[in-house]
Amino acid sequence: MNAVLFASDLPYWLQSIFRVLGGLVAVLLPAGTVVYLFLFKMLSFMQSRLGPMEAGPYGSFQLFAEVGKWLQKEDIVPANAQPEARIFKMAPLIVLASTFLLVVVVPFGPDALFTDFETGIFYALAVSSISVLGILIAGWASANKYSLLGGLRAAGQLVAYELPMVLAVIGVVIQAGTMNLQQIVVAQNTGSMFGWDGIGNPYVLTQFVAFIIFMISVQAELSQTPFDMPIAESELVSGYMTEYSGFRFLIFFIGEFATAGVFAMIASILFLGGWGVPFAWFGWTTIDSVDNWMNFAGPLILFAKMMALVFFIMWIRFSSPRLREDQLQRFAWKVLIPISLVNIMVTAVLKVAF
Amino acid sequence: MTMLGDRQQLAYIASQAADARVNVELETEGMTLNIGPQHPATHGTLRIIARLDGEQVVWAEPSAGYMHRGYEKLTEVRTFPQVTALVNRIDWLGSFANEVPFILAAEKLMGVEAPDRAQHIRTILFELSRIANVSLFLGDLGVQLGAITPVFFAFRDREYVLNLIEGATGGRFHPNFDRIGGLKDDLPAGFIDETRVVMKKLRTFCDQIEDLLFGNEIFQSRTRGIGVIPKDVALSYGLSGANLRASGVDWDLRRDQDIPMAWNKTDFKVITHPDGDSFARCWVRLQEVRESTKIVDQLLDTIPAGPVMAKVPKIIKVPEGEAWVSTENPLGEMGYYVVSQGDQGPFRVKIRSASFNNISIVPWLLKGVYVPDIITILASLYFILGDIDR
Amino acid sequence: MRETELARILEALGANVVDSLLKPNDDMWIRVTAESWRATAETLKTLGFTYFGYVSAIDWLPSPFGKSEDDASGPSGDRDSTIKQGYTGGDTRFQVIARLVQPFTTIGINIKVDVDDAVMAVDSWSSVFAGANWHERETHEMFGIGFNGHPDLRNMYLPTDFEGHPMRKDFPLLARIVKPWPGIVDVEPLPGDDEEEGEAS
Numbered sequence: 001m002n003a004v005l006f007a008s009d010l011p012y013w014l015q016s017i018f019r020v021l022g023g024l025v026a027v028l029l030p031a032g033t034v035v036y037l038f039l040f041k042m043l044s045f046m047q048s049r050l051g052p053m054e055a056g057p058y059g060s061f062q063l064f065a066e067v068g069k070w071l072q073k074e075d076i077v078p079a080n081a082q083p084e085a086r087i088f089k090m091a092p093l094i095v096l097a098s099t100f101l102l103v104v105v106v107p108f109g110p111d112a113l114f115t116d117f118e119t120g121i122f123y124a125l126a127v128s129s130i131s132v133l134g135i136l137i138a139g140w141a142s143a144n145k146y147s148l149l150g151g152l153r154a155a156g157q158l159v160a161y162e163l164p165m166v167l168a169v170i171g172v173v174i175q176a177g178t179m180n181l182q183q184i185v186v187a188q189n190t191g192s193m194f195g196w197d198g199i200g201n202p203y204v205l206t207q208f209v210a211f212i213i214f215m216i217s218v219q220a221e222l223s224q225t226p227f228d229m230p231i232a233e234s235e236l237v238s239g240y241m242t243e244y245s246g247f248r249f250l251i252f253f254i255g256e257f258a259t260a261g262v263f264a265m266i267a268s269i270l271f272l273g274g275w276g277v278p279f280a281w282f283g284w285t286t287i288d289s290v291d292n293w294m295n296f297a298g299p300l301i302l303f304a305k306m307m308a309l310v311f312f313i314m315w316i317r318f319s320s321p322r323l324r325e326d327q328l329q330r331f332a333w334k335v336l337i338p339i340s341l342v343n344i345m346v347t348a349v350l351k352v353a354f
Numbered sequence: 355m356t357m358l359g360d361r362q363q364l365a366y367i368a369s370q371a372a373d374a375r376v377n378v379e380l381e382t383e384g385m386t387l388n389i390g391p392q393h394p395a396t397h398g399t400l401r402i403i404a405r406l407d408g409e410q411v412v413w414a415e416p417s418a419g420y421m422h423r424g425y426e427k428l429t430e431v432r433t434f435p436q437v438t439a440l441v442n443r444i445d446w447l448g449s450f451a452n453e454v455p456f457i458l459a460a461e462k463l464m465g466v467e468a469p470d471r472a473q474h475i476r477t478i479l480f481e482l483s484r485i486a487n488v489s490l491f492l493g494d495l496g497v498q499l500g501a502i503t504p505v506f507f508a509f510r511d512r513e514y515v516l517n518l519i520e521g522a523t524g525g526r527f528h529p530n531f532d533r534i535g536g537l538k539d540d541l542p543a544g545f546i547d548e549t550r551v552v553m554k555k556l557r558t559f560c561d562q563i564e565d566l567l568f569g570n571e572i573f574q575s576r577t578r579g580i581g582v583i584p585k586d587v588a589l590s591y592g593l594s595g596a597n598l599r600a601s602g603v604d605w606d607l608r609r610d611q612d613i614p615m616a617w618n619k620t621d622f623k624v625i626t627h628p629d630g631d632s633f634a635r636c637w638v639r640l641q642e643v644r645e646s647t648k649i650v651d652q653l654l655d656t657i658p659a660g661p662v663m664a665k666v667p668k669i670i671k672v673p674e675g676e677a678w679v680s681t682e683n684p685l686g687e688m689g690y691y692v693v694s695q696g697d698q699g700p701f702r703v704k705i706r707s708a709s710f711n712n713i714s715i716v717p718w719l720l721k722g723v724y725v726p727d728i729i730t731i732l733a734s735l736y737f738i739l740g741d742i743d744r
Numbered sequence: 745m746r747e748t749e750l751a752r753i754l755e756a757l758g759a760n761v762v763d764s765l766l767k768p769n770d771d772m773w774i775r776v777t778a779e780s781w782r783a784t785a786e787t788l789k790t791l792g793f794t795y796f797g798y799v800s801a802i803d804w805l806p807s808p809f810g811k812s813e814d815d816a817s818g819p820s821g822d823r824d825s826t827i828k829q830g831y832t833g834g835d836t837r838f839q840v841i842a843r844l845v846q847p848f849t850t851i852g853i854n855i856k857v858d859v860d861d862a863v864m865a866v867d868s869w870s871s872v873f874a875g876a877n878w879h880e881r882e883t884h885e886m887f888g889i890g891f892n893g894h895p896d897l898r899n900m901y902l903p904t905d906f907e908g909h910p911m912r913k914d915f916p917l918l919a920r921i922v923k924p925w926p927g928i929v930d931v932e933p934l935p936g937d938d939e940e941e942g943e944a945s
Contacts (some may be wrong), residue, residue, distance in 0.1 A: 047506035225500050321572045322500030324726045419901030591875035592796035610850040676831050706798040714878040
């Protein structure tokens, strides 16, 4: 965390350790909560069954049991993948690495952030594309036709849905006037709508279209149904993850849910006001006048908003059938991109007008 | 229920005209993919060998036989009651329905007709097994397409029907309840009221599935216009059951045939659909479950009193002759050609199973479709491996 | 209805029909000559029998291994091996049988044809009825009957290098050779039901 939080003369190595630990917590805690709450319990509720109940009260330790199970499995590298075994083994790590890179720019409080990029959101969008590489590598290096199909589908899909995501974010950037995520949070919480600053100026209201497009693109970036052609369990068994077992599969699994959490965090920062509540409630005016206790409440507020968004992502995931590959692409190129372009134009016009 | 647009029909014709394509500009080769025999999508051990060009199928062929149990050879060394037990296991999801045509053929050869009460109860159990079979299809349809939730509702509601069948016959999946001349036992007490309650629940389930799955736009875009089978092709391949009715052929053996079962005492609609695509096949099956519940309700109101077993000798020797009986099973038309030469067991039994013909159309149907559509088409054709492989 | 239908069919097929049988309230059978097998299919299709039921075969040789499973003896020479065909007679050991149905009247017809032992082949129906393709493959692998004009006559269920034709009566049910039927073993009489069970050993 930022040195201001603790003491100004914390040695650099101690700060770095805190940063690393904070990063791990910031990525793994949402992943774990999302997996338990939504994947185990909410899915069971929707399917009219109980879900895990044995491991711990109401199955709350099921997550640790799962992690333990995956860790003790045999590490199988398929024989045909032997020539590229190193790349095969690296692929899950690349996917997870992009999540960690992504969480670096997320602000958790007025001073609780890892780093203060001026081009925060630009960096975030660029770095999220690294996971595409990991998926492609996994599909190709598995030496398995199903994985290959899954990997190629993923390549097409993930690249296609990057564009609507970027275009949707541009609307927010135009309205906020900055790419710095901390400034975007501040702008939302200090802003006012037609002079009334009761709830600040959350961009979800003015950028409603961009919000929808962003959430749809996030659904596609995470390969969740209805966009889960790369995984497509009833056709490709597990798509690009088919040949992975044990620890590597665990990395893919964690990566999937951690990325869901991190994207939801970014979405809540861009649209819902991030870690903050409207400053007018407490009479703050700028970022420096925010009290210090916000550094502890901020992450919790962000966490709550993130859970709300992930709830919607998972809800749609558990209920819809999946779109076919060409239907996905058609949707992205012919529907989402034109709408987001229109959104940008409208935002720009209104920004100048008001 | 809408007709296919002109564009979709054009796309269908174009895809059928493309026999084999290699991407000439890039000179890429096709890829041969084995779908199965172990695969989440196929209902059992069916292997489909597909030659792909990118994501499009150039040529596909099912390779059946991983579950071939040699039924027709086995029936030659079994007595008639033993064959009844054997035959349960052909279509294992709606097993009572497999016994009935065989028993009817044996009774035809013997000149024996089961008493009215037995015919009635047979029909009730037949329709219950149809409901059990097709409700699983409805749930499984979602899973094939990616919707993982409806299948749990299907299994939950199917349990009620299986409990009924177990209460009456003693077996959830393999009742083995039919005997030459009638049934093994009478219905248990409380069966009629219990069944009425369950039929109401199943109607609710059908409404739920229609809402959840059939109303979903993604489901519609995945199934409409996919795998269109024209009428004459369907007849020429011998498709039967819902597959045939979804191509617009108004043919239901329950209504059109005159066999000693109680269907001609009930009033039900035969549902067809003009399109012949995957959506039509799924939709027709959904409506058939609804009609089945109505048939069961009508039958429950009118069960006659009387014995459940006709007077047949203890050791049954079926006189010489040949007989063919087929019924409208959940999967299609299932028929038995029984040749008897006066012994305790049959001389030759030819089992005409519905799924064998239903799947024989797959090589013709899968040319030019995308890989995800293979799954949709197979799911909508609905086969059971035991039925294909016997 | 069926009588008129049968009369129409017999008139259309003419001399090709060797024998016919109409059981009242039951079914109809005809037996045609081997040369006219495919012509029969085409004629029936034009007469309205467009629904393809099945194609299979019957081996009329009584099984040399005994009929019931209590009889664990192997092929013995003193078993009666007179071939006795069924409805509409026949002259050969093998007969191919098929069924076609008229869709809207559900009048079905069973068609038999003799397969000469020396030739062991009939014409294929796959050009007339597309569904016959798979049925003929199965009949070929199970009985060894060839089908002239079939595009791709390979095994349906069995591996390609399987020797023998399982459905022939002289092909033993391998399970019985591997392990003979143990007879009825240890059947306990149901409580209070002993006389009903009979002589269960």
